[in-house]
Structures are given as structure tokens and as C-alpha cells.
Amino acid sequence: MDIERRKYEHVINSLKQESQYKISNWLEYVMLINNPLPEIDYYKIDTKTKLFNRVFNYPIYISGMTGGYQEAERINSKLADLAYKYNIPLGLGSIRAMLKNPSLKYTYDVKKARDIFLIANIGGVQLKEYSISQIIDAVNSIEADAIAIHLNPAQELIQGGDLNWEGVRDKIIELADNLNVIVKEVGAGLSYRVIDNLKHSKVLYYDVAGAGGTSWTRIEYMRNPNAVPGFQDWGIPTALALLMNKKEVKLLASGGIRDGIDGYKCLVLGAEMFGMARPFLEAVIKEDYRLIDIVISQLKGAMFLTGVDQLDKLHKVDYLLLDPLRYSYEQIRTSILKRQ
Numbered sequence: 168m169d170i171e172r173r174k175y176e177h178v179i180n181s182l183k184q185e186s187q188y189k190i191s192n193w194l195e196y197v198m199l200i201n202n203p204l205p206e207i208d209y210y211k212i213d214t215k216t217k218l219f220n221r222v223f224n225y226p227i228y229i230s231g232m233t234g235g236y237q238e239a240e241r242i243n244s245k246l247a248d249l250a251y252k253y254n255i256p257l258g259l260g261s262i263r264a265m266l267k268n269p270s271l272k273y274t275y276d277v278k279k280a281r282d283i284f285l286i287a288n289i290g291g292v293q294l295k296e297y298s299i300s301q302i303i304d305a306v307n308s309i310e311a312d313a314i315a316i317h318l319n320p321a322q323e324l325i326q327g328g329d330l331n332w333e334g335v336r337d338k339i340i341e342l343a344d345n346l347n348v349i350v351k352e353v354g355a356g357l358s359y360r361v362i363d364n365l366k367h368s369k370v371l372y373y374d375v376a377g378a379g380g381t382s383w384t385r386i387e388y389m390r391n392p393n394a395v396p397g398f399q400d401w402g403i404p405t406a407l408a409l410l411m412n413k414k415e416v417k418l419l420a421s422g423g424i425r426d427g428i429d430g431y432k433c434l435v436l437g438a439e440m441f442g443m444a445r446p447f448l449e450a451v452i453k454e455d456y457r458l459i460d461i462v463i464s465q466l467k468g469a470m471f472l473t474g475v476d477q478l479d480k481l482h483k484v485d486y487l488l489l490d491p492l493r494y495s496y497e498q499i500r501t502s503i504l505k506r507q
């Protein structure tokens with residue numbers, strides 16, 4: 168099947184309910200402690216934050232989704248309108264289709280002199296097919312400011328895709344020497360092994376993209392029902408993926424975030440920003456943008472109720488980790504991480 172057709176099916180299938188994990192992102196096991204004497208003025212709450220040294224109005228980004236077929240141009244343009252209106256970063260889908268067929272460039276080329284922060288995207292395993300200069304040229308041709316490299320072996324397994332992952336690490340290191348790089352999963356969660364393996368690289372941000380929202384194995388099973396069964400809910404829930412990677416690296420959080428309170432919990436757990444994919448896709452397809460204002464209001468509400476008027480004061484927030492998150496995190500800290 169050609170890439171264009173597959174990309175189109177991905178978008179259609181991701182909007183079906185069966186594309187979503189049956190397990191949660193475990194953010195319900197993070198309890199923020201209400202502070203009824205917040206001593207701040209709600210109307211002075213400032214949600215500005217930085218990514219790659221650039222200031223954004225909100226700690227929210229549009230996770231990479233699409234590109235490479237005709238309809239994708241319309242979706243990416245509408246997402247770019249949102250990124251511009253709210254001053255938030257915009258992620259694109261994999262640029263592999265454009266590397267294979269340069270006439271598809273227009274489906275990614277949505278910056279159009281607008282001052283938005285655009286994040287190109289490519290699969291880690293696909294990096295092996297191209298030279299670093301081919302990728303740099305493609306990124307520059309659409310004026311992207313950074314590139315997200317997605318690590319998706321679970322998806323590739325069910326898709327019947329690329330299963331030879333030898334040498335991917337070195338390609339990531341090489342690309343990070345040349346471009347602003349984010350490393351991400353696609354919803355099954357980055358583990359501490361990834362960050363440990365890349366600790367000497369110049370990768371700048373890690374998006375844990377955990378389980379609990381869109382499941383790429385579920386989406387691939389829809390197209391490929393005879394694939395090896397049992398991986399529908401494979402993955403590390405977002406809250407656990409964040410906690411296990413809480414080290415010196417800069418973290419982004421995504422995976423099943425559907426409201427501003429969950430997003431805020433991710434910031435409290437150490438993420439610099441939180442991302443959403445499917446909710447933004449649904450908003451542009453249905454042309455119903457109310458969700459974004461609701462997410463922002465929830466974020467501000469949660470900041471108010473925890474006494475935080477600026478995002479550099481998150482260390483003041485008290486929270487509890489409930490089981491099974493607390494116990495799982497404890498196991499990771501006391502046994503697995505110690506063995507490394």
C-alpha cells in the first residue's frame with residue numbers, strides 16, 4: 168500500500184473510538200492538593216512558557232500528525248491557523264512521504280511567512296534510508312524550526328513495517344548534531360532506556376508520548392487484523408513515563424491528555440509543555456474549536472487552585488502519587504534504575 172493511502176487511513180481510523188487505549192494514562196493517580204488560600208489574583212495568571220528559547224503563550228503544543236497526501240494540506244493549514252492564533256508550537260506528521268515524493272511538499276509547507284514554530288517529523292528507523300543532508304534540506308525547505316524523531320517499534324511491528332532497528336541510535340545522534348531535535352514515542356511511552364542511550368547526544372527535548380490516548384497498535388490492527396495479536400494496549404502510561412524519566416533532561420508530555428487539568432498535572436510532574444494530537448485533529452475536522460479555550464481555562468483554573476500564577480513556580484504545588492502509580496514509580500527507582 169502506498170504511503171499516501173496509508174496516511175489518509177490513519178487519520179480516518181484515529182477518529183474512531185476503537186483507536187483509543189483501553190488503559191488510562193494514569194494521571195488520575197496524581198492528586199493535586201487544593202490550596203484554598205492561594206494568595207494570587209486569577210486575572211494576573213501568566214501561562215507563558217519557553218521551548219527552544221522561544222516564548223509561547225501557553226504550555227501546550229499540537230502533537231505531530233499529518234502530511235503527505237492532498238487532504239493533509241487542509242488539515243495542516245487549519246492547525247497552523249490555531250498555532251498562530253494561540254501562539255503555540257505545531258508538529259507535522261512524518262516528512263517521509265515528501266522525501267520520497269518531493270511534489271508532496273505543499274502538504275507540509277504551512278508556515279507561509281507566518282511566525283509559527285513548526286516541528287517537522289520523521290521516524291527513527293526511517294532515518295536510515297536518508298542522508299543527514301537530505302533530511303536537513305527537507306526541513307529547511309518547509310522552514311521548520313525543529314524536528315521530532317518518533318520511535319515507534321510497536322507500531323511498526325503491527326504494521327508489518329520496518330523491524331531492523333540496528334543503527335538508529337547513531338543516526339539520531341548525528342541528526343541532533345545538526346538540527347534542533349525532539350525524540351518522541353507515538354503513544355506507547357518513552358522508557359528511561361531511550362534517554363540513557365542518548366545521554367551523550369544533543370537531543371534537546373524528550374516527549375514521553377505515553378499510553379492512555381491514541382493507540383497506534385490499535386490503529387494498525389484495524390488495517391492489518393492478522394498481525395501478531397495481543398499488543399492493543401502495549402505501552403507505558405503517560406504519568407509513569409514522565410516520572411521514570413524525571414532526570415536532567417527536558418521533558419514534554421503527551422498521550423491521552425484530553426483536558427487542561429491532566430495537562431497541568433504533567434507540568435507539575437516535570438514536563439515543560441503538554442501536547443495533544445487527536446483532540447486537535449477532531450477540532451479541525453469538525454470545525455469546533457471550543458475545546459482549546461476549555462483546556463486553557465482548565466489550566467488556569469488548576470493553577471489558581473494550587474496557588475501558582477506563573478509556570479516557574481510549579482515547585483510550590485503539593486501533590487500525592489496514588490497506587491498503582493506510586494508503587495510502580497517506587498519499584499523503578501529502587502530496583503530498575505539502581506541496576507543501571
Ligand SMILES: Cc1cc2nc3c(=O)[nH]c(=O)nc-3n(C[C@H](O)[C@H](O)[C@H](O)COP(=O)(O)O)c2cc1C
Pocket residue numbers: 177178181230231232233259260261288315316317351352353354376379380381421422423424442443444445446448
Ligand atoms: C492522525 C494521527 C497521525 C499521527 N502521525 C504521527 C506522525 O506522523 N509522527 C509522530 O511522531 N506521531 C504521530 N502521531 C502520534 C501523536 O503525535 C501522539 O504522540 C499520539 O497520538 C498520542 O497523543 P494523543 O493521545 O493526544 O492522540 C499521530 C497521531 C494522530 C492522531
